Amino acid sequence: MEINALNAAIIGCGVISDIYIQSLQEKFKIIEPVACYDRDEARMNTQAEKYGLKPMSYEAILDDPSIDMIINLTNPAAHYEVTKQALLHDKHVFSEKMIAVDLKQGQELCDLAEAHHVRLGVAPDTFLGAGIQTARYIVDKA
Numbered sequence: 001m002e003i004n005a006l007n008a009a010i011i012g013c014g015v016i017s018d019i020y021i022q023s024l025q026e027k028f029k030i031i032e033p034v035a036c037y038d039r040d041e042a043r044m045n046t047q048a049e050k051y052g053l054k055p056m057s058y059e060a061i062l063d064d065p066s067i068d069m070i071i072n073l074t075n076p077a078a079h080y081e082v083t084k085q086a087l088l089h090d091k092h093v094f095s096e097k098m099i100a101v102d103l104k105q106g107q108e109l110c111d112l113a114e115a116h117h118v119r120l121g122v123a124p125d126t127f128l129g130a131g132i133q134t135a136r137y138i139v140d141k142a
Contacts, residue, residue, distance in 0.1 A: 005032040008068065009034065009069070010047070011070055011073060011074055013044050017036070021047070034066075036048050036055060041055075062089040062091070070083070071094050076098050076101050087109065087112040087113050090116050090118055095122045096123055097123075
């Protein structure tokens, strides 16, 4: 059975976005990065050109039915609002760092994901980074 890749938009094109985009393009076939957004237009355009992504406004990403998923790489203070808007637009979300800086907001996001029948995932650290990938390699080869 063939599984169709989810089209994803990267939100937040800072330093951490490089490892995410590279890993998604080179190692994972289930998620296809297709677009990106950053408040810093120059940074957004640089990443878009570097990785062959479409630079878009966040509103355009939310309204695009071909984009299934948001990868939220913004700073923690922005996570709640970015993630909330994505969930309200029926997008799956994976967020780096923490889900939100406030427990009530985090619970609200979990409730929204359930209500909209979408997945919400979060990592406390870069799960695609060298340390965790090396540990996984060692465990898998044992």
